[in-house]
Structure formats: structure tokens, C-alpha cells
Amino acid sequence: MKTFGQFLQxxxxxxxxxxPVIHAPEKVKxxxxxxxxxxxxxxxxxxxxxxxxxxxxxxxxxxxGGKFPVELAEFKxxxxxxxxxxxxxxxxxxxxxxxxxxxxxxSYCNIHGxxxxxxxxxxx
Amino acid sequence: MKTFGQFLQxxxxxxxxxxPVIHAPEKVKxxxxxxxxxxxxxxxxxxxxxxxxxxxxxxxxxxxGGKFPVELAEFKxxxxxxxxxxxxxxxxxxxxxxxxxxxxxxSYCNIHGxxxxxxxxxxx
Amino acid sequence: MKTFGQFLQxxxxxxxxxxPVIHAPEKVKxxxxxxxxxxxxxxxxxxxxxxxxxxxxxxxxxxxGGKFPVELAEFKxxxxxxxxxxxxxxxxxxxxxxxxxxxxxxSYCNIHGxxxxxxxxxxx
Amino acid sequence: MKTFGQFLQxxxxxxxxxxPVIHAPEKVKxxxxxxxxxxxxxxxxxxxxxxxxxxxxxxxxxxxGGKFPVELAEFKxxxxxxxxxxxxxxxxxxxxxxxxxxxxxxSYCNIHGxxxxxxxxxxx
Ligand SMILES: [Fe+3]
Ligand SMILES: [Fe+3]
Ligand SMILES: [Fe+3]
Ligand SMILES: [Fe+3]
Numbered sequence: 310m311k312t313f314g315q316f317l318q319x320x321x322x323x324x325x326x327x328x329p330v331i332h333a334p335e336k337v338k339x340x341x342x343x344x345x346x347x348x349x350x351x352x353x354x355x356x357x358x359x360x361x362x363x364x365x366x367x368x369x370x371x372x373x374g375g376k377f378p379v380e381l382a383e384f385k386x387x388x389x390x391x392x393x394x395x396x397x398x399x400x401x402x403x404x405x406x407x408x409x410x411x412x413x414x415x416s417y418c419n420i421h422g423x424x425x426x427x428x429x430x431x432x433x
Numbered sequence: 434m435k436t437f438g439q440f441l442q443x444x445x446x447x448x449x450x451x452x453p454v455i456h457a458p459e460k461v462k463x464x465x466x467x468x469x470x471x472x473x474x475x476x477x478x479x480x481x482x483x484x485x486x487x488x489x490x491x492x493x494x495x496x497x498g499g500k501f502p503v504e505l506a507e508f509k510x511x512x513x514x515x516x517x518x519x520x521x522x523x524x525x526x527x528x529x530x531x532x533x534x535x536x537x538x539x540s541y542c543n544i545h546g547x548x549x550x551x552x553x554x555x556x557x
Numbered sequence: 558m559k560t561f562g563q564f565l566q567x568x569x570x571x572x573x574x575x576x577p578v579i580h581a582p583e584k585v586k587x588x589x590x591x592x593x594x595x596x597x598x599x600x601x602x603x604x605x606x607x608x609x610x611x612x613x614x615x616x617x618x619x620x621x622g623g624k625f626p627v628e629l630a631e632f633k634x635x636x637x638x639x640x641x642x643x644x645x646x647x648x649x650x651x652x653x654x655x656x657x658x659x660x661x662x663x664s665y666c667n668i669h670g671x672x673x674x675x676x677x678x679x680x681x
Numbered sequence: 682m683k684t685f686g687q688f689l690q691x692x693x694x695x696x697x698x699x700x701p702v703i704h705a706p707e708k709v710k711x712x713x714x715x716x717x718x719x720x721x722x723x724x725x726x727x728x729x730x731x732x733x734x735x736x737x738x739x740x741x742x743x744x745x746g747g748k749f750p751v752e753l754a755e756f757k758x759x760x761x762x763x764x765x766x767x768x769x770x771x772x773x774x775x776x777x778x779x780x781x782x783x784x785x786x787x788s789y790c791n792i793h794g795x796x797x798x799x800x801x802x803x804x805x
Contacts (some may be wrong), residue, residue, distance in 0.1 A: 316750050340470075
């Protein structure tokens, strides 16, 4: 039997449309606010219908030398055609960090499960 | 006894720091994706501590001539100082609309309750 | 133009299947944990399909003499037939209150919008 | 660098207070609704303060022979002392399954990160 952690799939987002893309600076200043963007389908769009859609992206941060990841934000994409309205799987928030570490994005497709990606960030 | 709807406060975001600000074009094309941004504290920053913070902003759309609002997206801001990390109350997503209507943003402060704002948008 | 608060519909849950039902004791002791249950469709089941479903129920508490409601919990029902799996719109959590007040349940149907209900509770 | 899946900790919930407990029947009938409960701290209570709390529990189901887990429900516990109100980390929802498989519960403590547990269920 698998652990849940083993269900988190990954890959190159340029070829696999479920992998979340992390758009963050390579380097930021400690305690300075910056835009953190995550998105899905930058290269190959993912379907967005009532039957098949990206439901959410969560963002965590793991501080170098830390013990546990901290959740920074969660984006829910909740319209998939109701009344002709759609929200697409891209979310931005503003973030302040104290030390260098790794940003993780986790996403969920209602048909194809849970995906992850990560990116290191220098904080100085 | 109040209905819950009567708890939704509003005001001018330039003077009242809890009112969500909606950043959307005045006019978009039907079925064309655009960036929809909501934020709190554009003029007067809201506190962001473990004791007092903005927890979430939800975005709904009410189509002109429609009957019910459709939820477009929800943003959760989940870090308020844990390990020196913070997420600030600003969220952007991508949206496609079919007809003109009104965008609503609803936000929640863990101390000061529920707030709303709205903005009309032309879809052509 | 309506405020968002004006979109929150209500009614008798025995006749209107969207109205959330609040299952709570009439009286509890201050600081003592009790089960708080909210559900939809106790009398008339609501559809649960990929096209039409109850997405979430939020629960707030407004303390008598207080100024703002406090969010107690949120339940998301996220499976509507994927792989033959379904979650139905009923959620229970455990709650501790300090003073008497009113419990509010807010729910969202992806087709029929936002609904509310309330129930007073004595805390002694 | 770790993958995010590697951050999901587990253990015996009788000794480790962060591990979610799954309360489900061992055997259910296909398509028949049953109560699925998840909770934290059944044996050793977890703190519930503004500084340290369980934020959410997500529930997934992985069907035997399937490829991807399906999210069944999410519970957010949002009151940690505001106005003397608390929600404790226990959530119940109603579920219908089609085939046997494994239920997974994932939880998040704002200080101690992400935890998981699982339980097999026979569906006949
Ligand atoms: Fe997919
Ligand atoms: Fe506030
Ligand atoms: Fe409905
Ligand atoms: Fe903890």
C-alpha cells in the first residue's frame, strides 16, 4: 500500500500539463514583499470543464535548516463553465520570507490526482 | 436577530482597511481570459500577525439578468509569522466571462468579520 | 445593484432543499466541547453530480453583544462522481463557545448560489 | 532537496498527536452512504491557540486498481480563541464509494507541518 506522499507526481511542466509552475524571483530580500505566482498549463493548457478541471493549488515554504514546511497560500478555482464563467488555474499572492529555502506548489486535478513542483529561493 | 447577509460590511477601501479592492478591466471580450486581482490594504495596510489577520478573499460573479452568483475563486492566506513567513492578502487569478455583470469580492478578518465590495464589468 | 449580502437566500429547509440545517444543542456549557453538525437535503436530497452539487458549507458564530461574526469551520465536499466516489453535503465538527449567541451556516450550490440559516444557542 | 511528498509524516496516533485518525467502517456496500470521520488528538489533545493549531484535514480515496486518488472532502478549523470561540480538529462527512480501496487523511499543523494516515475499506 502506498503512502499518500507517494501519490504526489511531478515532471517537467513543459511536457506534462498537470505540473504546477512556480514564478518567483531567484533572490529576494528578507522581510520584503514579493509576488509569488503559481500556474498550470503555461505550455499545454489543461481542460477546464465541469467534468475535468484543476481544483486547487497550495503553496508551501520550507526554510533551509527548518524542520517542517509552512503553508503560505491556497488558491481554489471554482468556476468551470457555470453560466459561461470560468476561472483558470493561475494564482498570485504576496509573500514575505525571512530566510532562504524552497517553495513548493501542490495541485489537484479532479481526474488525475495530486502533483507537485519546487523551486529554491535565496533570501538575503 | 440579523441574517448573515446583514453582517457583510462595506465602505470606501481608501478609508476602511478591511474592504477588498477589485482590480479588473472595465471592459473585456466574451470568452477572453483576463487577470482578476483582489487585495486588501492597498491604501492602509491591515495587520498580519498570528492574532489578527485576513484569512481569505472569495470572488463571485453575478451575470446581468442572471439569478444567482457563481463563485469564481477563493484565496486563502495562511502564513502569519510562522517561522518568519507571511502571506499578504492579495490574490490574482485568470477568468473568462460570457456576459456583462458584477464582480463581488468577500473577505474575512479573524477579528473584524466579513466585508464585501463589487465592481461592474462590461463583456462584449 | 445588489450588495452580496442580499444574495444570501434562506427559507424553510423542509421545503427548500438548499437551506443548510443546523444540528446543535439548544444549551451548552461555556468552554465545553460539543458536536456541531450542518447538512443539506435532510428532507429533500440535493443533486450530487459533476454538473450540479453543493460545494461547501461555512459555519460562523455571532456572540450576543459582540460586533462581528467569527468563522468556526468550513466543509468542502469535493467528490461528485469521479471514479464512482461521492461526498454528500453534511459536516460535523467539535466546537467550544464562551457565551450565548447565534450559529450561522452558509452554503453554496454551484448552480443555485448562496444560502444561509441560523440558530440561537444558550451558553451557560 | 526533498520532494513535498517526503514531508508527509506519519506514525501511531496513540503516541503522536499530529497523526489524523480515520473512523470508517471496515466494510460498506457499494453506493451506500456512510459516515466518514477524521480527527486529531483522540488520545493526546493537540494545542488549539492562535499561535499553534490544526488548520485543516483533507480526505482522499484511492480505489483499488485505480491510478489517482480522488479528494472526498476538506475540513477547515478556523476558530482558535477569537472571542472565546474554538473549533477542534474533528470532521465528519457522508460518503458513497463504488469499489474497495484506501482512505487517506492528510492534516496540517501551522507549526509542525503535514501528516498523513490511511485505512483500507472493503466495498461490496
Ligand atoms: Fe487532468
Ligand atoms: Fe481586522
Ligand atoms: Fe442546487
Ligand atoms: Fe502541532
